[in-house]
Amino acid sequence: MKILVPVKRVIDYNVKVRVKADQTGVDLANVKMSMNPFDEIAVEEAVRLKEAGIATEIVAVSIGVAQCEAILRTALAMGADRGLLIQTDQDIEPLGIAKLLKAVIAEENPNIVLMGKQAIDGDNNATGQMLSTLLGWPQATFASKVVIEGDEAKVTREVDGGLQTLEVKLPAVITTDLRLNDPRYASLPNIMKAKKKPLDTKQVADYGIDVAPRLKVLKVAEPPKRSAGIKVADANALVAHLKTAGVL
Amino acid sequence: MAVLVIADHDGAHLRDTTLKVLSAAKALSPDIDVLVYGAGSATVAVQAAKADGVRKVLTAESAGLNADIAEDVAALIAGLAASYDTIAIPATAAGKNFAPRIAALLDVSIISDVMEVVDANTFVRPIYAGNALETVQTSDTKKVLTVRPTSFAAVAADGGSASVEAASAAADFAGTRFVGEEKVTSDRPELGAAKVVVSGGRALGSAEEFHAVIEPLADKLGAAVGASRAAVDAGYAPNDYQVGQTGKVVAPALYIAVGISGAIQHLAGMKDSKVIVAINKDPEAPIFQIADYGLVEDYKTAVPALMAALG
Numbered sequence: 196m197k198i199l200v201p202v203k204r205v206i207d208y209n210v211k212v213r214v215k216a217d218q219t220g221v222d223l224a225n226v227k228m229s230m231n232p233f234d235e236i237a238v239e240e241a242v243r244l245k246e247a248g249i250a251t252e253i254v255a256v257s258i259g260v261a262q263c264e265a266i267l268r269t270a271l272a273m274g275a276d277r278g279l280l281i282q283t284d285q286d287i288e289p290l291g292i293a294k295l296l297k298a299v300i301a302e303e304n305p306n307i308v309l310m311g312k313q314a315i316d317g318d319n320n321a322t323g324q325m326l327s328t329l330l331g332w333p334q335a336t337f338a339s340k341v342v343i344e345g346d347e348a349k350v351t352r353e354v355d356g357g358l359q360t361l362e363v364k365l366p367a368v369i370t371t372d373l374r375l376n377d378p379r380y381a382s383l384p385n386i387m388k389a390k391k392k393p394l395d396t397k398q399v400a401d402y403g404i405d406v407a408p409r410l411k412v413l414k415v416a417e418p419p420k421r422s423a424g425i426k427v428a429d430a431n432a433l434v435a436h437l438k439t440a441g442v443l
Numbered sequence: 444m445a446v447l448v449i450a451d452h453d454g455a456h457l458r459d460t461t462l463k464v465l466s467a468a469k470a471l472s473p474d475i476d477v478l479v480y481g482a483g484s485a486t487v488a489v490q491a492a493k494a495d496g497v498r499k500v501l502t503a504e505s506a507g508l509n510a511d512i513a514e515d516v517a518a519l520i521a522g523l524a525a526s527y528d529t530i531a532i533p534a535t536a537a538g539k540n541f542a543p544r545i546a547a548l549l550d551v552s553i554i555s556d557v558m559e560v561v562d563a564n565t566f567v568r569p570i571y572a573g574n575a576l577e578t579v580q581t582s583d584t585k586k587v588l589t590v591r592p593t594s595f596a597a598v599a600a601d602g603g604s605a606s607v608e609a610a611s612a613a614a615d616f617a618g619t620r621f622v623g624e625e626k627v628t629s630d631r632p633e634l635g636a637a638k639v640v641v642s643g644g645r646a647l648g649s650a651e652e653f654h655a656v657i658e659p660l661a662d663k664l665g666a667a668v669g670a671s672r673a674a675v676d677a678g679y680a681p682n683d684y685q686v687g688q689t690g691k692v693v694a695p696a697l698y699i700a701v702g703i704s705g706a707i708q709h710l711a712g713m714k715d716s717k718v719i720v721a722i723n724k725d726p727e728a729p730i731f732q733i734a735d736y737g738l739v740e741d742y743k744t745a746v747p748a749l750m751a752a753l754g
């Protein structure tokens with residue numbers, strides 16, 4: 196069984212982002228970039244399926260700037276077998292990414308696409324759902340448990356109010372939630388080995404797909420700041436303040 | 444042209460979320476229809492028909508719709524899309540699951556988590572865990588939006604008198620089968636709609652302590668219970684309680700964070716609360732930078748004292 200794992204290079208989750216003064220976007224110059232945390236969980240799950248003898252090959256794909264190669268190398272160091280970088284300097288919306296991934300899938304024929312439920316930069320939570328729609332495959336999103344049984348995946352999903360379990364026929368798209376697993380750190384020997392694993396590079400133009408943005412970003416602004424609060428001496432003072440504020 | 448609002452409900456009651464999405468829809472068009480799908484749709488449709496500003500209510504049920512299978516919900520809604528120029532969906536876990544599918548079926552971009560309607564084609568939405576707000580203008584002729592309910596005031600639940608009609612549901616998608624669900628039952632208010640939320644973090648140290656400390660305080664205040672990811676990951680609270688970028692977004696009148704450091708990802712889910720209280724023994728905890736009232740104290744003494752002070 197072959198698993199395709201799309202991975203995105205995003206600003207590291209610990210970085211406090213700064214909005215550019217001219218409101219054209221967020222300042223990404225000299226900021227630490229990493230693999231999107233949900234994608235790490237997807238890579239980890241794929242590697243575990245390989246270790247369990249279920250998956251035979253894991254292909255990691257990233258779409259973006261040349262530096263995405265480093266993110267693909269991380270996926271290879273975690274245990275992916277091959278990488279594919281589809282290079283572009285353009286920011287592509289989830290619909291365009293889904294269309295490109297569909298074209299990759301037509302070439303690679305994976306049995307499962309495992310991907311993050313959302314990227315922590317755009318916070319869209321959409322690409323996996325769009326991809327499965329375009330493919331006509333089932334989707335199982337926000338997965339906290341994945342069990343492969345023959346040509347089906349039994350997936351427990353995090354939904355409002357609790358958990359839901361679905362069975363989807365493969366091939367399918369599965370998106371990961373935080374509690375699916377704890378991703379491993381790549382060991383130094385594996386990082387060295389990853390440097391020798393195959394990594395192809397293509398251009399977005401090679402696919403002949405229209406990925407022009409549908410949304411024009413008019414501005415990116417800072418959210419309203421909260422005015423500074425106060426420290427109170429004890430619980431009685433707190434209750435008095437809350438009564439004055441009218442929330443008790 | 445008209446807007447179709449997808450109702451959020453629990454099988455018996457229309458949720459407040461729906462009334463909030465209706466108010467976002469009002470900023471787009473005077474012609475608003477509501478779709479109520481899934482088990483109990485007939486009962487809920489009667490409530491939706493009374494909501495202010497609703498023109499018509501559509502209902503649909505099928506095995507797949509009742510189990511909230513995204514493939515079926517999206518097929519139903521995309522099938523209705525010809526009559527609407529905008530489809531507005533509550534940004535709940537269920538809404539986020541099917542909304543992008545509708546957009547893909549219609550070949551349009553999705554506009555996720557709308558916080559403000561600037562005009563019929565221009566919307567404000569959060570990016571980077573709410574640390575930036577982007578204003579986007581769409582060139583798509585049809586729009587599929589998920590709407591962040593906490594950013595809008597609810598329309599009146601009464602006063603309307605819309606007609607109710609059944610919409611025909613498509614056949615259930617064959618590739619997906621519902622196996623079962625485990626719902627957390629609670630008598631407390633729902634997290635997303637509560638006026639007061641009491642949340643516990645890693646500091647609580649165990650599920651027993653979480654029950655013993657956070658829940659009585661919540662009950663005293665008639666509050667919903669929330670949690671940080673650390674508390675959920677450690678098993679102190681169910682996943683459904685998680686507040687944050689990747690959990691629920693809440694904006695109650697009062698949010699009390701107990702033993703929560705205030706990581707970027709947690710703040711993303713609660714920093715629009717009206718009044719924020721932090722109880723944390725570390726005076727340097729980042730939560731104090733956004734708390735209106737901070738109490739630097741061990742929760743083990745602070746919470747019992749707070750219970751006593753509340754009387």
Ligand SMILES: Cc1cc2nc3c(=O)[nH]c(=O)nc-3n(C[C@H](O)[C@H](O)[C@H](O)COP(=O)(O)OP(=O)(O)OC[C@H]3O[C@@H](n4cnc5c(N)ncnc54)[C@H](O)[C@@H]3O)c2cc1C
Nearest residue numbers: 644645646671672673687688689690702704709724725742
């Ligand atoms: C992709 C991603 C998504 C995430 N999404 C979310 C999300 O949606 N929601 C979320 O909450 N987190 C999320 N996180 C996790 C987040 O980064 C933090 O790790 C988490 O919020 C920390 O939880 P905490 O504040 O309970 O724990 P800690 O950061 O460990 O804080 C515990 C606090 O308790 C205080 N404390 C300890 N003992 C006591 C005591 N006796 N009395 C009083 N105070 C005490 C400490 O001083 C400390 O400030 C996400 C992370 C990632 C990478």
